[in-house]
Amino acid sequence: IAGITQAPTSQILAAGRRMTLRCTQDMRHNAMYWYRQDLGLGLRLIHYSNTAGTTGKGEVPDGYSVSRANTDDFPLTLASAVPSQTSVYFCASSAREGMGEQFFGPGTRLTVL
Amino acid sequence: SQQGEEDPQALSIQEGENATMNCSYKTSINNLQWYRQNSGRGLVHLILIRSNEREKHSGRLRVTLDTSKKSSSLLITASRAADTASYFCASHGSSNTGKLIFGQGTTLQVKP
Numbered sequence A: 001i002a003g004i005t006q007a008p009t010s011q012i013l014a015a016g017r018r019m020t021l022r023c024t025q026d027m028r029h030n031a032m033y034w035y036r037q038d039l040g041l042g043l044r045l046i047h048y049s050n051t052a053g054t055t056g057k058g059e060v061p062d063g064y065s066v067s068r069a070n071t072d073d074f075p076l077t078l079a080s081a082v083p084s085q086t087s088v089y090f091c092a093s094s095a096r097e098g099m100g101e102q103f104f105g106p107g108t109r110l111t112v113l
Numbered sequence B: 001s002q003q004g005e006e007d008p009q010a011l012s013i014q015e016g017e018n019a020t021m022n023c024s025y026k027t028s029i030n031n032l033q034w035y036r037q038n039s040g041r042g043l044v045h046l047i048l049i050r051s052n053e054r055e056k057h058s059g060r061l062r063v064t065l066d067t068s069k070k071s072s073s074l075l076i077t078a079s080r081a082a083d084t085a086s087y088f089c090a091s092h093g094s095s096n097t098g099k100l101i102f103g104q105g106t107t108l109q110v111k112p
Helices: none
Strands: A004-007 A010-013 A019-025 A031-038 A042-049 A064-066 A076-078 A087-094 A108-112 B005-007 B010-014 B019-024 B029-037 B043-050 B055-058 B061-066 B071-076 B085-093 B100-102 B106-111
Touching (some): A004 A087, A019 A031, A019 A087, A019 A108, A042 A064, A042 B100, B005 B085, B019 B085, B029 B061, B029 B071, B043 B055, B043 B071, B071 B085
Parallel strands (some): B010 B106
Antiparallel strands (some): A004 A019, A019 A076, A087 A108, B005 B019, B019 B071, B029 B043, B055 B061, B061 B071, B085 B100, B085 B106
């Protein structure tokens, strides 16, 4: 693994189903983030974690949950998917919260029907 | 919305010309960053300018920051077809929440 990986690359999901998007980084970064990207809206922060064991809500957290059991993994769960959650989801990490550049994964394209 | 704004939304130029993109943000910042996104890919960090800096260079990139106007610009000189991408500014607020606030992006097309 080099950098950040996300899985799956893409997914088509029926409304009401549960879905977990996976994110793993091997840079030992403390902070991790989940964004969604929608046409014309740029990137919006869903949830973040400044260090293992802690999480926080971003700009658009409703319908999503996260956990940070260890430094490397930061899964994003949609408990009951709705069509408005159709988007491209990016995971990112940074060495420490508050400063510096963020490193992004390749994204997961999710379609909820 | 906390998002900043970018201008123009789309820019089309010929190879060899310069491309200028502008960004405005809403709150006081620690730093402002520019990212690039190729179609279908994740964002890649280009350059970071701190709130006490006014100008920064990296290769063919020049970034300026005017904190009094809450604005920044990204200049790409001698553009190449490979520069075709979307460019996003992102501001780190001085409240130290760790959150980046992204602009909506400028789509740059460089014609060969």
